[in-house]
Amino acid sequence: MSGVGNKEGARRLGKGMMIGGWVLLIGLLTLLFQDQLERAVNPNSDIEVIVDEQGVREVVLERNRAGHYVASGRINGVPVVFLLDTGATDVAIPQVLADRIGLKRGPAFTSRTANGNVMSWRTVLDRVSLGSISVEGVRASILPTLLGDDEVLLGMSFLKKLELVQRDGSLTLRQY
The missing domain is CATH 1.20.5 (Single alpha-helices involved in coiled-coils or other helix-helix interfaces)
Incomplete structure (x- = not known):
């Protein structure tokens, strides 16, 4: 046994x-x-910092497999992931992330999104940073339903202050 x-x-x-x-x-x-x-x-999680002798700041981003420009950056010093969107008027932030960052909601308004109209709130970001590029006082929108809870659409309220050059699967952003 x-x-x-x-x-x-x-x-x-x-x-x-x-x-x-x-x-x-x-x-x-x-x-x-x-x-x-x-x-x-996100092929741009570690962005190379480039500043030339005239003080021009430059960031070069690679497209991801889906053909989008996704990059790590910061809003008010808090790490975030940006999806560059030249079709977005403002920087668009998911409500969950906005609450985590501590953003104050301003006036409510209706946003037109690819998924229809949605109630949103205006806000202003103290500082938005992408590699060596930083812009202060950036207009933004807080949306209750947006992509994921941690991805920010980096719209024209930030991008319009830069020169953008797209070539061979990369996007160069310059801040003069």
Whole structure:
């Protein structure tokens, strides 16, 4: 009888070790490929700082796999992810993120979005930064429903203060 109990215990131990091994392998592969997946969505998480001898600040962004320009930046010193949108009048911020940053809601108005009209609030951002480029006093809109809870549409209220040049899958932004 004791031989049968030992075999059963060994089988359970072996099965547990095999499951544990698979779980460990899947966890390691997830860690390994997570960075690659993030770079496919946001290839501009580490923006190179370029300032020439005349003081012109420049940022060069690469398109992601979907053909969009996504980049890491800051609003009022808080890290955010921007999706550049030349069709957006203002910088558009999801309500959840606006609350986390501590933005004050101004007057309410109706925004026309790709998904229809939505109630929004005006606000002004103290500082918006993208690499070495910073703009103060940027007009923005807080929208209750927007893409995700952490992605900001970087609209023309910021971009109009820059020179934009698109060439060969990259976008150069210059601040004079």
